[in-house]
Amino acid sequence: MELQKFYYDNKIVKQFIWATLIWGMVAVIVGLWIALELAFPGVNLGLDLVTFGRLRPVHTNAIIFAFVGNGIFAGVYYSMQKLLKTRMYNDMLSAINFWGWQLIILLAAITLVLGFTTSKEYAELEWPIDILIAIVWVTFGWNMIGTIMVRRVKHIYAAIWWYLATFIGIAILHIVNSFELPVSLFKSYSVYAGAQDAVVQWWYGHNAVAFFLTTPILGLMYYYLPKAVNRPIYSYKLSIIHFWSLIFLYMWAGPHHLLYQALPGWAQALGTTFSIMLIAPSWGGMINGFLTLRGAWDRVRDSAALKFFVVGLTAYGMATFEGPMMSLKNVNAITHFTDWTIAHVHIAGMGWNGGIIFGMLYWMVPVIFRTKLWSEKLANAHFWISTLGILIYAIPLYWAAVTQWLMWREYTPEGFLAYPNFMEILTHIIPMYVARIVGGTLFLTGFVLLIINLAKTMQAGKCPNEEAAEAPALPRLGPLDLEKETVHRWLERKGIQFSIVAFIVLAIGGAVEIIPMVFIKSNIPTIEAVTPYTPLELEGRDIYIREGCYTCHSQVVRPFRWETDRYGEYSKIGEFVYDHPYQWGSRRTGPDLARAGNMSGPMYKNAAWHFNHFMDPQKMNENSIMPRYPWLGANTIKAKTIPSKIRVMQKLGVPYPEGYDQQAVDDLREQAEIIAADLKASGIDIPADREMIAVIAYLHKLGRDISQPAAADSAEKELPPVVLPVAQADLDAGKENYMKICAVCHGPEGKGIPPAFPDLTDREWIHGGSPEAVAHSIREGSPAKGMIAYKSQLPEAQILQLAAYILQTLNTASDEDRQ
């Protein structure tokens, strides 16, 4: 057979390697920064661009799409050419793939920091970037499939199957999840609402893990591990079996992210079942990788690349066992919303993705630069520092998760939540957040060593952009020649190309047509009391989304007693029909906000409290780790966009009356004036056109529609006499509860912030200063003014202790003097 001479394209591989290194370091630095923010809120700098809510999506997107993404491309572009003995299909497509992807990353970093976000996790990018992603992704697939078509090796090696699955999986997921209706260039609303949006999002979120962080990495493992150890994969058959089973099973496991949330039970059961089944194919990959090393473990001792592969496989095995376990409903009940999730994803991200990509780079860079690794010692140092870093990162977070699940659920013998103050639990976890910074710092240090080592290696070696090679041609059919073959044969040959093009066109076209018609109409209000957001609330919601509040606050109460006692009534599907997008969140660093607007519930805070809290959370709560949001008090509401927002919502099926867009701005101003007046009555002067007003309006909408109206003031009734305890032990107990609960508003010394939060030390008592009246105020609260009824949180004895502490220790006026 004719021997053909051709050139491998090394340039594209080098470009992707550098992109992996640079973006990877940026992503890890941002990760370290947000870890610092969680432990020391001052690191937020009081600057909108770098608050946790804005930087966390930067970190997650950068790790997934910039670090792992570029690492995948580097690995794919190198191994495809070598496996198929051909240059990549088209240099132009390769260049578009590279520069397009870097442009996406750059745009992502800028827009996310500026607060342009859809708030759908790992799909936060706004619609113009979504379109760009689709284009670049199709370019990648086209280039890859083209390369397969012009290959010089008939057999398509296992790794390439994983790459292909990656392309197809992500294409479908990205298109389906990204349907949003634009309001402006950088603002859109998800076409799905509430529970439906949540289902689509986690179908995407789960499968992004599958098809972006698992299948391509397994593909890399199947190429680079055998190469690095110079042995064939343990079982080629196993690789084929576990490939097909894994890709068929993964798509159905998504609902496990929404267990016990507002989702039909059968869907939850489906998600759990498929998650458990996934253990088999996942461990197939791990076992295949480990057994490839059998009889070669001595080489692992000497090679940093192999060590990274071993840790990568171990982390993969751990994460793919842990994942299915976390999808069991009873396990999920305690792990969900805690730091367990964070530890889980970092084991997978740092260990599995990081391990395989680091191992790949340590092997690949010396090979393409035709030299030895600059320093095997330094690489080993990277390995140990990095592995230690992962452990020091993950273990404290597992610890924190256990603390959270125990303390969130703890009850006193009297049947009250043992830790009704969310802050108290968080305070226990802060040391763990400090510890993980150490882990992250070690990981970053390792990353720097990697870059130094590889840069030195590249310097020492030489890698021509064009690498000459020879291979025999694979007999291949040319353009359609009717004399030699039938049209059918030709079509069959072109079938793959056609079907892919046809699929993309059909998927996009079909979805545009079908989705608005079928799925929006199904958002029929099922709970009559649930009304659409007023223009001001909608604006507040958009600010809530912009600031990334969902990264720390969930908005869905699960049907557990320990959640309903803490937050209020559990959430129902029908409550969310106007939520484009949904805001359930996945992590409770702060408390759930689903019932923040329920006046008679335990989560209600009045406007003045919210104002003070946004301006300076630490003033209201010394140990709070929430960033300050002073700009909410300075920025003005952009009323100009309100009408178009209303129109888009109407298109999405939200029942605003026809022509409401013309009236919306007036309504917004009217409602804002009411809140501003309320704040003024509390001594806070803020113009009604500030963003703060909108956010407060939104928070007061949450859960309000299905709540019972606050009970009428029953102060007129004769109060039962109470006898306050006087023992020092009782006063101490009262003080302890005061500091935990009351100090949040009334201050540690009882001075309060009058008039919103009354001074408890003077002689003026709004609801009476007698022991009976004070105990009554604590018991029943004053919901309209923002004080909740503590009878559901504290037993009577503790209420009396509190009243005793307040009256006998804090209050300086004499008994007769109090009014």
Next chain:
Amino acid sequence: MNIFYLLIGASLLAALIFLAAFIWAVRTGQFDDNETPPYRMLFDDEPVEEENGNKETERLRDEETERHK
């Protein structure tokens, strides 16, 4: 929760594409030989020494581009 029709549809579509790929792979004999491919991938061809200048490189690249059409 009509959304499940869409998601099940999309998931089935993915499954069908994978199934088609699987059938294609089986019918074209991709899985006939499970012994040699894992060995073959280990052998990279020796780098071909470049005796030609840039012109030759360009010519060969053009040829390859032509072949890919």
